[in-house]
Amino acid sequence: xxxxxxxxxxxxxxxxxxxxxxxxxxxxxxxxxxxxxxxxxxxxxxxxxxxxxxxxxxxxxxxxxxxxxxxxxxxxxxxxxxxxxxxxxxxxxxxxxxxxxxxxxxxxxxxxxxxxxxxxxxxxxxxxxxxxxxxxxxxxxxxxxxxxxxxxxxxxxxxxxxxxxxxxxxxxxxxxxxxxxxxxxxxxxxxxxxxxxxxxxxxxxxxxxxxxxxxxxxxxxxxxxxxxxxxxxxxxxxxxxxxxxxxxxxxxxxxxxxxxxxxxxxxxxxxxxxxxxxxxxxxxxxxxxxxxxxxxxxxxxx
Amino acid sequence: xxxxxxxxxxxxxxxxxxxxxxxxxxxxxxxxxxxxxxxxxxxxxxxxxxxxxxxxxxxxxxxxxxxxxxxxxxxxxxxxxxxxxxxxxxxxxxxxxxxxxxxxxxxxxxxxxxxxxxxxxxxxxxxxxxxxxxxxxxxxxxxxxxxxxxxxxxxxxxxxxxxxxxxxxxxxxxxxxxxxxxxxxxxxxxxxxxxxxxxxxxxxxxxxxxxxxxxxxxxxxxxxxxxxxxxxxxxxxxxxxxxxxxxxxxxxxxxxxxxxxxxxxxxxxxxxxxxxxxxxxxxxxxxxxxxxxxxxxxxxxxxxxxxxxxxxxxxxxxxxxxxxxxxxxxxxxxxxxxxxxxxxxxxxxxxxxxx
Numbered sequence: 077x078x079x080x081x082x083x084x085x086x087x088x089x090x091x092x093x094x095x096x097x098x099x100x101x102x103x104x105x106x107x108x109x110x111x112x113x114x115x116x117x118x119x120x121x122x123x124x125x126x127x128x129x130x131x132x133x134x135x136x137x138x139x140x141x142x143x144x145x146x147x148x149x150x151x152x153x154x155x156x157x158x159x160x161x162x163x164x165x166x167x168x169x170x171x172x173x174x175x176x177x178x179x180x181x182x183x184x185x186x187x188x189x190x191x192x193x194x195x196x197x198x199x200x201x202x203x204x205x206x207x208x209x210x211x212x213x214x215x216x217x218x219x220x221x222x223x224x225x226x227x228x229x230x231x232x233x234x235x236x237x238x239x240x241x242x243x244x245x246x247x248x249x250x251x252x253x254x255x256x257x258x259x260x261x262x263x264x265x266x267x268x269x270x271x272x273x274x275x276x277x278x279x280x281x282x283x284x285x286x287x288x289x290x291x292x293x294x295x296x297x298x299x300x301x302x303x304x305x306x307x308x309x310x311x312x313x314x315x316x317x318x319x320x321x322x323x324x325x326x327x328x329x330x331x332x333x334x335x336x337x338x339x340x341x342x343x344x345x346x347x348x349x350x351x352x353x354x355x356x357x358x359x360x361x362x363x364x365x366x367x368x369x370x371x372x373x374x375x376x377x378x
Numbered sequence: 379x380x381x382x383x384x385x386x387x388x389x390x391x392x393x394x395x396x397x398x399x400x401x402x403x404x405x406x407x408x409x410x411x412x413x414x415x416x417x418x419x420x421x422x423x424x425x426x427x428x429x430x431x432x433x434x435x436x437x438x439x440x441x442x443x444x445x446x447x448x449x450x451x452x453x454x455x456x457x458x459x460x461x462x463x464x465x466x467x468x469x470x471x472x473x474x475x476x477x478x479x480x481x482x483x484x485x486x487x488x489x490x491x492x493x494x495x496x497x498x499x500x501x502x503x504x505x506x507x508x509x510x511x512x513x514x515x516x517x518x519x520x521x522x523x524x525x526x527x528x529x530x531x532x533x534x535x536x537x538x539x540x541x542x543x544x545x546x547x548x549x550x551x552x553x554x555x556x557x558x559x560x561x562x563x564x565x566x567x568x569x570x571x572x573x574x575x576x577x578x579x580x581x582x583x584x585x586x587x588x589x590x591x592x593x594x595x596x597x598x599x600x601x602x603x604x605x606x607x608x609x610x611x612x613x614x615x616x617x618x619x620x621x622x623x624x625x626x627x628x629x630x631x632x633x634x635x636x637x638x639x640x641x642x643x644x645x646x647x648x649x650x651x652x653x654x655x656x657x658x659x660x661x662x663x664x665x666x667x668x669x670x671x672x673x674x675x676x677x678x679x680x681x682x683x684x685x686x687x688x689x690x691x692x693x694x695x696x697x698x699x700x701x702x703x704x705x706x707x708x709x710x711x712x713x714x715x716x717x718x719x720x721x722x723x724x725x726x727x728x729x730x731x732x733x
Contacts (some may be wrong), residue, residue: 115497166697174696176497177639179494181630181692187687196678304627309501317497351512355505362494362502 078307086220087339088332093225094231095331100287101308102323103235104280109317110256111276114164115176118183118266120283120305124297125186126152127288131201131297132194145285151276152281155186160273187302196299201292203227228290233344236324243320250277256318310358316368325369330354388452394560401552406545415544416617422650422657423551424613427650429563429637431605436635437644439579439598440572441491442500449508450610451626455482455520457611458621461532462522469536473554477608483510484603490594495581507631512594514623521621529621531614547616552613560607563646565601575644636688640695642704651703656719660684 101123108116129273130148133139137145163182163298167175209220243249254262263269291301307330315326334350334357342349361368386394405419426445435443456476460467485524488508489500514520521529534550541550565571573594577582585591614621633656641652660681667680699705701716 117497139488163693163697169442170696170700172496173699178693178696180635180697184687184689184692186689188682188687188689192682192686193681196682302550306504306628309497309504313498313501345516348512350518352508354506355501355508359490359502362498364488366494366498 079297084336089221089336089337090225091332092228092328093221093331094335094372095328096225096324097290097327098311098330099226099233099306099324099327100232101288101305102282102311103232103239103285103320104283105308105312106289106320106323107276107280107283110320111252112164112259113172113256113288115172115179115317116280117176117179118186119280119308120191120302121183121186122155122284123151123291124155124290124299124307125155125190126285127191127201127280127292127297127301128194128199130289131199131292136194137377145269148285149282152285153278154266156277157274158280159277160270162289164273165270183302187299191299198296198298199292203289203291205292214367224290224293231290232324232327235286236320238264239279239320249274252276273336307354310354313358313368314361316370319368319370322368322370330357333357343369386476398556401556406548412544413550418657418661419548420544420615421613422653423548424609424617424652425554425634425637426650427558427612427636427639427659428553428606428609430559430640430646431602431609432634433600433644433646433649434562434565434574434605435488435598436638437564437642437648438574438578439595440574440581441488441582441598442496442632443488443491443503443602444500444628444635445487445503445505445507445510446522446602447610447628447630448510449480449484449606449627450613450630451514451605451623452483452510452603453477453610454614454621454626455514455623456480456607457702458529458531458614459520459522459664469534471609473608476611478603480607480610481600481604484599484601484606485596488596488599488603491599494591494621500552504628509630510628511623520603527709531619531621533616551612551616558608558654559646566646578644636692638690640688643700645702645704647707648702648704649708654686655703659687663687 079207091281099120103121104119108114108119126148126263129151130144133144133147134141163178164175167178170178202327203224209222214279227288243252250269251262251272254265255269259269287305288297288301291304295301295304308327311326311330313326314329315324334353337353338348338350409419410413428450431449432443432446435441453476456479457472460472460475461469464472483506487503487509488605490502494502518524530573534547536550543548566574573584573589576587576589576600577591577594581591586595610626614625637652637656638649639652641650641657642648663680663684667675667677695702
């Protein structure tokens with residue numbers, strides 16, 4: 077019995093920590109949605125693009141880790157700048173769905189560019205953190221938890237606290253919230269809309285880079301990252317599109333539920349149900365709480 | 379009784395006649411190479427049909443759905459099992475029933491559209507995409523316990539006659555596509571389509587005017603999935619000639635979405651234009667790569683470039699012409715017509731303000 081409980085705990089903790097990886101991807105979506113009510117479908121492609129560039133800098137040009145990170149982050153700022161100038165500004169008054177379609181196109185562009193520049197083969201990314209159980213925890217608590225999972229959890233926690241403080245206590249954060257509330261009113265009182273957008277897209281780019289590094293260290297840097305990032309969508313639905321804590325909680329729920337379902341129910345169906353379980357979970361959430369756990373209630377008028 | 383078929387204008391009949399002459403007489407007489415049939419015309423017709431399905435739910439009813447390939451897979455595997463297990467049904471019967479099976483899935487996964495819209499609905503329809511592919515993959519019964527993963531599709535036999543040559547298969551696809559396209563046009567112009575468009579333009583307003591949202595949305599999803607199912611069955615039996623779930627992955631769904639949007643949302647001819655473009659453009663790029671650069675550019679680079687161009691086009695169309703290529707075509711016709719008429723009739727001049 078104790079063993080079973082221990083096993084359950086192990087599955088649960090593993091799932092929760094894996095869930096923080098989804099949270100990291102979802103965080104990028106939330107940042108952009110919060111500031112511009114734009115759903116950025118290309119976030120997954122940004123994850124792939126940024127981490128592939130990072131790997132490319134490190135492996136093809138032998139640039140040291142820190143410098144490669146800075147270069148990749150700078151690249152994402154450039155991407156953000158181009159997106160703001162070339163895609164978002166012309167679509168300022170377009171409908172939500174039109175902007176969504178444009179970001180799907182943007183995703184295609186980024187995926188194509190990344191593969192054209194750095195090739196299509198799977199790259200190994202070694203962060204110096206092993207994807208194996210931490211011996212100390214395995215010995216003392218009898219739980220087998222990967223070091224990479226713990227790192228991802230810590231990184232996610234740091235980023236969330238940082239972003240939370242930024243939104244809550246800085247002038248930039250206040251501007252961001254004002255723009256999110258009503259872009260027209262915000263710009264009429266002198267908040268520079270362009271700079272805010274650029275800032276948000278750059279921040280989302282850096283978040284994408286960090287998420288990509290975590291995913292890349294686990295699964296290799298490859299095109300499948302884009303599909304993995306799609307799983308951030310159910311995370312967002314559960315957490316709510318405009319809530320940073322929501323992204324985290326949503327990620328944890330998805331991570332834990334999909335692992336538990338996979339381990340306890342999966343064998344009855346031949347396994348691999350984690351491919352669709354998050355989406356079905358999201359549908360149930362949609363039926364009962366369409367705005368997500370922490371989202372704002374959507375009221376539509378004729 | 380309500381008339382089932384709309385009255386067609388003279389222009390419609392001329393268009394239909396031109397298309398029929400072109401596809402039934404001219405193409406088979408002048409195109410003799412098999413490559414054109416097996417790699418371009420047959421997939422074009424199949425994908426155009428699937429794109430019409432996507433148009434119905436997205437272009438006409440305004441519901442963002444992203445699971446066309448899942449319904450195609452449902453149709454294809456339903457077809458395989460029906461021919462295998464219920465041989466009495468015949469090819470046409472199986473095709474219709476497999477479309478209906480896909481439609482059942484469409485209804486099931488279309489239900490969330492009653493509560494949610496936009497990106498939320500997109501995620502819900504992604505569930506159908508992943509679930510259907512997983513189901514086919516995991517339950518051996520659907521694949522007749524074939525362990526290799528790729529099943530050969532059965533030969534097409536209609537009324538005892540085999541349709542195995544590329545030309546014959548082309549005619550099968552052409553016949554099905556023509557009938558379903560005509561039906562789709564009918565629906566789009568009739569009260570069904572008007573209800574769809576009312577829901578698309580403002581669902582709350584439509585509801586308050588007495589359009590049943592439940593009925594309209596579920597109907598749109600069912601019909602859309604029916605089209606995708608039939609298209610999937612044809613795609614597997616006439617083009618791929620094999621069945622594997624991987625062929626119907628999320629990438630195909632995105633492809634159909636692109637065909638739908640680049641072609642022109644809310645138009646039937648846009649489905650054909652979009653499908654032709656997405657299908658022919660890579661062929662063109664490869665031809666340029668092989669003939670101009672003599673293979674100096676790697677094939678993977680070419681496919682990456684293709685992806686970049688599709689993405690760029692999507693952005694450009696969203697910015698400058700959200701109604702897609704069908705609208706461009708319409709504008710072109712309009713400008714030619716106005717040029718012709720301005721040179722022909724001198725009497726009427728457009729008012730010009732003088733400074």
